[in-house]
Amino acid sequence: MATADAMTNAWNGKWAGTLLVIGGVLGILSSWNAFLIGGSRLLYAMGKTHMLPQFLCKLHPKYNTPVNAILLIGGLATLAPLFGRKMLVWIVDAGGFGIVIAYTCVALSFLVLRYREPNMIRPFRVPAGKLVGVITIILSLGMLALYLPGMPSALVPIEWWIFLGWTVLGGAMYGYASMKNPGKSKEIMDHELHELKIINQQWLKENPYK
Numbered sequence: 001m002a003t004a005d006a007m008t009n010a011w012n013g014k015w016a017g018t019l020l021v022i023g024g025v026l027g028i029l030s031s032w033n034a035f036l037i038g039g040s041r042l043l044y045a046m047g048k049t050h051m052l053p054q055f056l057c058k059l060h061p062k063y064n065t066p067v068n069a070i071l072l073i074g075g076l077a078t079l080a081p082l083f084g085r086k087m088l089v090w091i092v093d094a095g096g097f098g099i100v101i102a103y104t105c106v107a108l109s110f111l112v113l114r115y116r117e118p119n120m121i122r123p124f125r126v127p128a129g130k131l132v133g134v135i136t137i138i139l140s141l142g143m144l145a146l147y148l149p150g151m152p153s154a155l156v157p158i159e160w161w162i163f164l165g166w167t168v169l170g171g172a173m174y175g176y177a178s179m180k181n182p183g184k185s186k187e188i189m190d191h192e193l194h195e196l197k198i199i200n201q202q203w204l205k206e207n208p209y210k
Contacts, residue, residue, distance in 0.1 A: 003020060004017035004018075004020050004021050005017060007019075007020045032077060035073070035077065036070065036073055036074055036077065039069075039073040040065075040066050040069040040070040040072075040073045040074075041066065041069070043056045043057075043066065043069035043072065043073065044056060044057050044066035044069045045057075047066075047069070047177075048188075049185050049188045049189060050177050050178070050180075050181040050184040050185040050188065051174055051177055051178075051185050052173050052174065052177050053173060053176060053177050053180075054177075055068050056068055056069045056072070057069070090156075090158055090159050090162055091162060093155055093156075093159045094155065094159040094160075094162040094163040094166070096147075097144075097147045097155060097159075097163055098163065098166070100140065100143045100144050100147070101144065103140050103143070104137065104140035104141065104144060107133060107136040107137045107140050108137060110129075110133045110136070111130065111133035111134065111137065114129055114130050114133060115130075119200065119201075119204065120196075120200055121199070121200045121203050121204065
C-alpha cells in the first residue's frame with residue numbers, strides 16, 4: 001500500500017490513494033478475466049484438435065462455452081494465491097519464462113509463414129515483414145536469456161522445477177491425446193489449412209492488392 005500512501009501525500013487527499021487502489025483492483029480483475037477467457041479457449045482449441053484430452057473441449061449445453069476448460073483454468077487461478085506470496089512469486093516467474101517461449105514461437109511462426117505462405121491473406125501488411133520477424137526473434141531470444149543462470153532476472157532452482165514439471169505435465173497430456181487418436185491432430189490441422197487456403201484465394205480474387 002506504499003504507492004497508495006504516496007498518491008495520498010502527493011495529491012494531499014485520501015481520494016487519490018483510494019482511486020489508485022480501485023484502479024489496481026480493476027486492473028487485476030481485467031487481467032484475470034482475459035486470462036480466463038483466452039486460456040480456456042486455447043485449451044478448448046487444443047482439445048478439439050486432439051492435442052489435449054477431449055474433456056477439455058466439452059461445451060456447456062446452454063451457453064456453448066468450454067465449461068471444463070474454464071473450470072480448470074478458473075480453479076488453478078483461484079487456488080494459486082492460497083499457497084502464499086512466496087509460492088505465488090515462484091509460479092509467476094516460472095510462468096513468465098513460459099510466456100516468453102510462447103512469444104518466441106509466435107515470432108518464428110510469423111517468419112515461417114512469410115516464406116511458406118507468401119499469398120496468405122494479410123489485410124494489414126507489415127512493412128519489411130521479414131526483417132521485423134528476424135528482429136522480433138532476436139529480441140525474444142534476448143528476453144529468454146534474461147531468465148538463465150547468472151542474469152539479473154534468473155530463475156531460482158525451484159522455479160526451474162515448476163517450469164519443468166508443468167512442461168512434463170503438458171507433454172504427458174499431449175502424448176496421451178496423440179496415442180488415443182493417432183494421426184487425428186495432423187488430419188484436422190491439414191483440413192483446416194486446406195480450408196484456409198481456399199478462403200485466402202477467394203478473398204484475393206475479391207480484394208486484389210493494389
